[in-house]
Amino acid sequence: MSNEKLIDWLEQGNISIPKLLMISYKQLNINEEEMMLLLHILTFIESGNRFPTPIEIASRMTFTETKCTDLLRQLIQRGFLEINEESDENHIIHEKYSLRPLWDKMLQMLYQQNMNEKIQKEQQLEIDLYSIFEQEFGRPLSPFECESLSMWIDQDHHDPIIIKAALREAVISGKMNFRYIDRILFEWKKNGIRTIEQAQSHSKKFRQSQQKQRNNENQPDRYKQTIPFYNWLEN
Structure with a gap:
């Protein structure tokens, strides 16, 4: 290949896909024929031709002009391609292809995938929470307890991690009942506690307050009890 040919080839530029x-594109239900047609339209647009004719497109493909026309119509009808109008400095109206609907569908697909992953993760957290x-209770939960657990999640909107932390607090306190756990969650929500870090800080302050109160009681030193700080948030 001569240097002139190589330079000509390089000067034609590249297409960014x-x-x-x-x-x-398979998830978007775009087949290979439609995909190639879209890539050719993208190539024309990046080359400055924003509204190539079916004849121009067909000249680069193995399709006939009629086939290209049919595929273009299908892509427009299915919301992957659109034709817009714009005016130049002489107020002459020109038509152009836009791939914006395709990009929008791709973003919607990503958003839906993220939402599905989030829902699956939340469902798994709930399953793990029941387990x-x-x-901890050493038995299957009763229907009433299952309903209470469901209400904490669906109605009170407590994060499963926070519910798990409240369970740990009940275990440490030796009060294994749903009423006590519900009270913990109520107090945390009233105090605006929504994260593990906030719950940990609140628990630490509460235990320190308990310890101070015990130490201030008028008792001989040998009767004073020290209340240890349990890091119940650690797995």
Whole structure:
């Protein structure tokens, strides 16, 4: 290959194809024929021709002009491609292809995938939470207890991690009942506690307050009890 030919080839430039499009067009229900047509339209647009005709597109493909026209119509009808109008400095109206609907569908797909992953993660956390409660209680939960646990999640909107922390607090306190755990969650919510760190800080202050109160009692030193700080948030 001569240097002149190589330079001509390089000067034609490159086309930028989003990697996400290449790995997800199947999920968008785009077949290979439609995909190639979209890539050719993208190439025309990046080359300055924003509204190539079916004849121009077909000249680069193995499709006939009629086939290209049909595919273009299908892509527009299915919401992957659209034709917009714009005016130039002489107020002449021109039509152009836009791939914005395709990019929008890709973003919607990503959003839905993230939402599905979030829902699956939350469902798994709930399943794990029921298992942890049954392990700590040493028995299957009663229907009333299952309903209470469900209400903490669905109605009171307590994070499963916070509910787990309240369970640990009840275990340490030796008060293994749902009423006590419900009281812990109520107090935490009233005090605006929403994270593990906040719950840990609140628990530490509460225990320190208990210890101070015990130490201030008018008793001989040998009768004073020291209340240890349990880091119940550690797994």
